Amino acid sequence: MSENFEVGSIVEGKVIRIKPFGAIVSIGEHTQGLVHISQVANAFVQDINDHLNVGDNVKVKILSIDAETKKIALSIKETLPKETWQGKQEKSFKPHRQPQEQKSSPAEEYLKSQNASPSSDFEEKMREWMKQSNERQTSLNKRANKRSY
Numbered sequence: 001m002s003e004n005f006e007v008g009s010i011v012e013g014k015v016i017r018i019k020p021f022g023a024i025v026s027i028g029e030h031t032q033g034l035v036h037i038s039q040v041a042n043a044f045v046q047d048i049n050d051h052l053n054v055g056d057n058v059k060v061k062i063l064s065i066d067a068e069t070k071k072i073a074l075s076i077k078e079t080l081p082k083e084t085w086q087g088k089q090e091k092s093f094k095p096h097r098q099p100q101e102q103k104s105s106p107a108e109e110y111l112k113s114q115n116a117s118p119s120s121d122f123e124e125k126m127r128e129w130m131k132q133s134n135e136r137q138t139s140l141n142k143r144a145n146k147r148s149y
Helices: 082-092 106-113 118-148
Strands: 010-019 022-026 032-036 057-066 071-075
Touching: 032 057
Parallel strands: 032 071
Antiparallel strands: 010 022, 010 057, 022 032, 057 071
16 A cells, blocks of 8 residues: 555545545555545645545645554645745734733723732632631531421
8 A cells, every 4th residue: 555655755645535634546456545635735725626626636745654553644735835834824823912011901990990909809718718618518407407306
């Protein structure tokens, strides 16, 4: 199967089946490989049918060959010119600008108005919760003891 093909080589193939996750491409008389949907085009591919049809002749790069499972991973995207591929990537991944002045969150504003730090406010709420929890547990234990008599 993989004796004729090497990882990294670019070969011609023909799309023989299309699945939602990718396309099965015949690259030899008895050899097929999968072009995963993420390897079809430079941009995000929502529907593979918008890019490929059964019977299309495509140029693919062999990404990997697994001799045990007899699976070949292929890429159409890797055969595209690097300028196009990098240009598209740079365009779609613009870094976000940092805001000039840091605004405080509504929670921070509330704590400032209460003159409390986040940790002391939290600790106070935890103490109150523990007190209520212990009171409820005591009440439940009393009820359980009354029923057992």
